[in-house]
Amino acid sequence: MKKCLNCGAENKNENLFCSSCGNKEFTEPNDLPVQPQPTVQMNEPAAAPPPMPQPQFPPIPRKPFGVFDLLTILGFVSSIVGLFCSWVVLEPLAIVSSLIGFIKGTRSKGLAAAGIVIAVIAFIIRLFLSLYDNNVIGKWAVEGIFR
Numbered sequence: 001m002k003k004c005l006n007c008g009a010e011n012k013n014e015n016l017f018c019s020s021c022g023n024k025e026f027t028e029p030n031d032l033p034v035q036p037q038p039t040v041q042m043n044e045p046a047a048a049p050p051p052m053p054q055p056q057f058p059p060i061p062r063k064p065f066g067v068f069d070l071l072t073i074l075g076f077v078s079s080i081v082g083l084f085c086s087w088v089v090l091e092p093l094a095i096v097s098s099l100i101g102f103i104k105g106t107r108s109k110g111l112a113a114a115g116i117v118i119a120v121i122a123f124i125i126r127l128f129l130s131l132y133d134n135n136v137i138g139k140w141a142v143e144g145i146f147r
Ligand SMILES: [Zn+2]
Pocket: 004, 005, 006, 007, 008, 009, 018, 019, 020, 021, 022, 023
């Protein structure tokens, strides 16, 4: 129940206006638990919020340098060396080695891809030049591209 501030009549809590005089100002309902107002001490500086705990980033584990990464390096080196000698052996070796390194390796994917591209191109060029040198294919096959 709450009391009208104007005439003092008891009103139901849900009444918007006093049932006796029509006033709309009431005392606080007395059958509701009084919420204790937290006392704010203005003269005391507000305590600084506790510093945010720095998120702990676990060190990114370096992926182990595996045998397939060795194949990547082997393939890349082979693709380069094969440009100058023993291309028949080295370029296919470079292609296979780089391919395995690219698929299975955990690092240096770019190097593996480079090894594949270099080895494939070098192999095709050398193959066509070799076929031309041995008169297997005509000059038209290599003309303007490689010579
Ligand atoms: Zn009233």
